[in-house]
Amino acid sequence: MIKCKGLKKIYVNGDVETAALKGVSFDIEKGEFVAIIGPSGSGKSTLMHILGALDTPSEGEYFLDGQEVSKLKDDELSELRKNKIGFVFQAFNLLPRTTVLRNVMLPLLYTETTVKEREERAKECLRYAGMEESKFYNLSNQLSGGQMQRVAIARSLINNPAIILADEPTGNLDTKTSHIVMEAFLELNKKGHTIVLITHEPEIAQFANRIITIRDGVLESDIKK
Amino acid sequence: MIADILKETFWSLSANKVRSGLTILGIVIGIASVITMVSIGQGAQASIASSIESIGSNLIIVRPGAQRTGGVSSGAGSNTTLTMDDSNAIKAEIQNVQAIAPEDSRRAQVTAKGTNTNTQIVGTVPDYATVRSIAMDSGTFITDQAVKSSAKVAVLGATARDDLFGASSNPIGQIIRIRNVDFDVIGVTVAKGGSGFTNPDDSIYVPITSAQHFITGDTFVSTISVAAVDQASMVAVQNQISDLLLKRHGISDPLQADFSLVNQADIIATASSITGTFTILLSSIAGISLLVGGIGIMNMMLTTVTERTREIGLRKAVGIKKIYINMQFLAEAVALTFLGGAAGVALGWGASILVTKFVSSLTTQVSMSSVLLAFGVSAGVGIVFGFYPARRAANLSPMEALRYE
Numbered sequence: 001m002i003k004c005k006g007l008k009k010i011y012v013n014g015d016v017e018t019a020a021l022k023g024v025s026f027d028i029e030k031g032e033f034v035a036i037i038g039p040s041g042s043g044k045s046t047l048m049h050i051l052g053a054l055d056t057p058s059e060g061e062y063f064l065d066g067q068e069v070s071k072l073k074d075d076e077l078s079e080l081r082k083n084k085i086g087f088v089f090q091a092f093n094l095l096p097r098t099t100v101l102r103n104v105m106l107p108l109l110y111t112e113t114t115v116k117e118r119e120e121r122a123k124e125c126l127r128y129a130g131m132e133e134s135k136f137y138n139l140s141n142q143l144s145g146g147q148m149q150r151v152a153i154a155r156s157l158i159n160n161p162a163i164i165l166a167d168e169p170t171g172n173l174d175t176k177t178s179h180i181v182m183e184a185f186l187e188l189n190k191k192g193h194t195i196v197l198i199t200h201e202p203e204i205a206q207f208a209n210r211i212i213t214i215r216d217g218v219l220e221s222d223i224k225k
Numbered sequence: 226m227i228a229d230i231l232k233e234t235f236w237s238l239s240a241n242k243v244r245s246g247l248t249i250l251g252i253v254i255g256i257a258s259v260i261t262m263v264s265i266g267q268g269a270q271a272s273i274a275s276s277i278e279s280i281g282s283n284l285i286i287v288r289p290g291a292q293r294t295g296g297v298s299s300g301a302g303s304n305t306t307l308t309m310d311d312s313n314a315i316k317a318e319i320q321n322v323q324a325i326a327p328e329d330s331r332r333a334q335v336t337a338k339g340t341n342t343n344t345q346i347v348g349t350v351p352d353y354a355t356v357r358s359i360a361m362d363s364g365t366f367i368t369d370q371a372v373k374s375s376a377k378v379a380v381l382g383a384t385a386r387d388d389l390f391g392a393s394s395n396p397i398g399q400i401i402r403i404r405n406v407d408f409d410v411i412g413v414t415v416a417k418g419g420s421g422f423t424n425p426d427d428s429i430y431v432p433i434t435s436a437q438h439f440i441t442g443d444t445f446v447s448t449i450s451v452a453a454v455d456q457a458s459m460v461a462v463q464n465q466i467s468d469l470l471l472k473r474h475g476i477s478d479p480l481q482a483d484f485s486l487v488n489q490a491d492i493i494a495t496a497s498s499i500t501g502t503f504t505i506l507l508s509s510i511a512g513i514s515l516l517v518g519g520i521g522i523m524n525m526m527l528t529t530v531t532e533r534t535r536e537i538g539l540r541k542a543v544g545i546k547k548i549y550i551n552m553q554f555l556a557e558a559v560a561l562t563f564l565g566g567a568a569g570v571a572l573g574w575g576a577s578i579l580v581t582k583f584v585s586s587l588t589t590q591v592s593m594s595s596v597l598l599a600f601g602v603s604a605g606v607g608i609v610f611g612f613y614p615a616r617r618a619a620n621l622s623p624m625e626a627l628r629y630e
Contacts (some may be wrong), residue, residue: 095539
């Protein structure tokens with residue numbers, strides 16, 4: 001499913017070169033629930049951007065679903081994100097003053113689907129993510145944090161992606177809501193979705209069945225339960 | 226695809242009504258102020274030009290007394306150097322004169338049944354109507370017969386009629402009293418609007434002979450108005466009049482002339498230099514409004530689009546291609562500038578109509594070029610500054626755009 005070989009990322013700022021990733025290799029199989037954990041500055045966010053095709057590595061190879069990602073151009077990366085990857089962000093990143101339904105349908109814009117199909121799929125994904133039917137036409141900024149993250153999860157599912165990438169999805173939530181959101185991810189994983197979770201909280205990482213620890217740009221440990 | 230872009234544009238603009246409203250307002254005010262300003266300017270120019278034309282066309286005015294040119298200018302402004310004979314001589318000897326009207330004018334108190342006014346009494350001849358483009362509202366102008374017989378008849382200017390008999394009344398057949406002499410009212414002129422120098426509406430016209438006998442008591446004339454047959458012959462006619470009058474008055478040096486000649490072209494030249502300055506003034510005001518309006522639109526567009534960098538990042542992150550993001554923001558900028566532009570044109574047009582309605586002396590003219598210029602500049606600025614930051618944001622990597630503060 002995911003194959004990383006010697007991933008390196010070097011940021012150049014003037015004359016200063018900073019290596020965020022210094023050669024990371026691992027594989028992730030279909031149906032796994034992987035937590036990538038590490039302190040801030042460890043390179044885990046950089047890794048997540050590369051895995052999510054939001055950025056390309058400076059060196060190394062990254063195969064997603066058999067496709068080499070590291071050499072793709074901007075629009076090809078967009079296409080890949082649309083078809084293969086679902087994102088859940090720490091800050092939810094919903095369109096403000098826009099209905100829940102329209103937020104979930106966002107990735108389907110400019111695709112060959114009718115409005116009716118889009119709405120049906122969006123509703124299906126919202127139900128799947130455990131969103132109450134009565135809230136489908138609420139504006140996104142009228143929701144609680146937990147509800148917003150459910151909407152974001154539903155949005156990540158709409159293109160039926162190969163993997164779901166969750167970047168600190170519980171970072172803006174209280175403990176109770178965090179657990180509810182994590183239960184939702186567990187549920188998705190049981191239904192066969194591949195989930196990669198980035199977090200710095202060991203407690204949250206415990207929900208996953210494999211924990212990869214990153215420190216100073218290198219892989220420190222890879223523990224399967 | 227296009228349906229999606231249009232829908233996104235509509236939703237995006239309607240989801241942020243305050244933001245869209247303010248942006249449109251900026252555009253509306255920018256455009257409306259330019260259109261109104263230019264329409265007032267052009268209206269003012271047109272009204273100045275038409276006032277000058279209302280004096281009469283191809284007109285040369287002979288006045289007594291030399292303009293002071295230094296040295297001793299005997300008889301300057303003494304008002305007694307031109308006579309009826311001078312006028313008759315011009316009429317008899319000079320070619321290309323279409324009409325000539327000597328005039329003996331004096332201000333006097335005029336009374337009619339219980340009302341009175343102080344106005345200009347113009348003693349003149351029938352040709353005065355031709356020379357000064359006077360049209361009759363009712364009755365007749367002074368006739369040759371009346372001039373020959375020193376008839377005690379009077380033609381009222383529109384304002385004089387209003388003052389003496391009330392607005393829109395018909396005073397024909399009534400009697401007015403000028404310097405204790407009764408005159409029959411035989412006509413009323415059509416209002417011409419103030420011409421600046423003397424107001425032809427606030428005048429009473431009587432035969433020149435009657436004016437000399439009963440009102441001024443002298444045989445001099447205060448001006449001679451000469452209409453040349455056409456514009457081209459004006460200079461020749463003016464020179465011939467000058468030569469003739471110098472000869473008749475026995476003056477050899479033209480600098481010592483005891484009369485002066487003013488032609489309408491001089492007045493128009495002066496006026497057009499005034500209106501030229503006026504045009505520069507108004508164009509600079511319009512230009513500054515356009516600049517200020519443009520900067521306002523630019524600020525509005527830059528801030529709203531920059532504010533939405535995160536939204537653009539999100540759109541990219543979920544896999545929407547750059548071109549669609551660019552197209553959506555372009556469509557939004559076009560929609561805003563065109564909505565604002567249309568409203569601005571309507572508002573500016575409305576405002577200039579209101580100005581015409583409430584400022585009676587000014588008829589504003591909305592010019593197509595000002596509409597196009599204002600619309601073009603605002604639309605250009607709006608679209609460039611709505612599209613450019615969006616394009617820049619769409620070129621960022623999605624993560625950078627999402628993190629944008």
